[in-house]
Amino acid sequence: DQQVKQNSPSLSVQEGRISILNCDYTNSMFDYFLWYKKYPAEGPTFLISISSIKDKNEDGRFTVFLNKSAKHLSLHIVPSQPGDSAVYFCAAGESNDYKLSFGAGTTVTVRA
């Protein structure tokens, strides 16, 4: 059973607007969370992360929010740009472990 779930397979947003990607997890032992971005024919690349001691982490246009009580995190992209069109994977893990669990991914399309 998947421990990390991204329930929206796709998202279409107009350039300049906000993109909000959601992720839910079931394992209460997870204490760090990451987002990866993937372009076609390339490997995933790290985008942003957050540890369970925080509820928000910001890096430029990207902000990740963590709600531990709801076991939910979200990625906000503001403003969205055409180059943001990609598949975004949510991942989670335990800081003393070597394994990450990934969600199924959300395909973001930014319309001009």
Add this chain to the structure above:
Amino acid sequence: NAGVTQTPKFQVLKTGQSMTLQCAQDMNHNSMYWYRQDPGMGLRLIYYSASEGTTDKGEVPNGYNVSRLNKREFSLRLESAAPSQTSVYFCASTSGTGYEKLFFGSGTQLSVL
């Protein structure tokens, strides 16, 4: 900067054939991983190697074997390929556990007919 290099990029096999996917990293990372990506399933861990000389099973190890040849190289072997192993395979590496991010190779697209 090469990072994580995977070979081959594409491969077509017949059911029952064997092959080895190669992976090498030049970042002096301790830990290496093999993932497979399938539509609707995301990335699933096949095997990992926390350090040179150790290997462990991930979520979906059946039908695969791995070898951590040295600190740089981590290979994935399919002894008798099956159509269910048609997938995109990614190798990744990281310097350790915890909050260390994974660096991925560009993937191998494998089709088993």
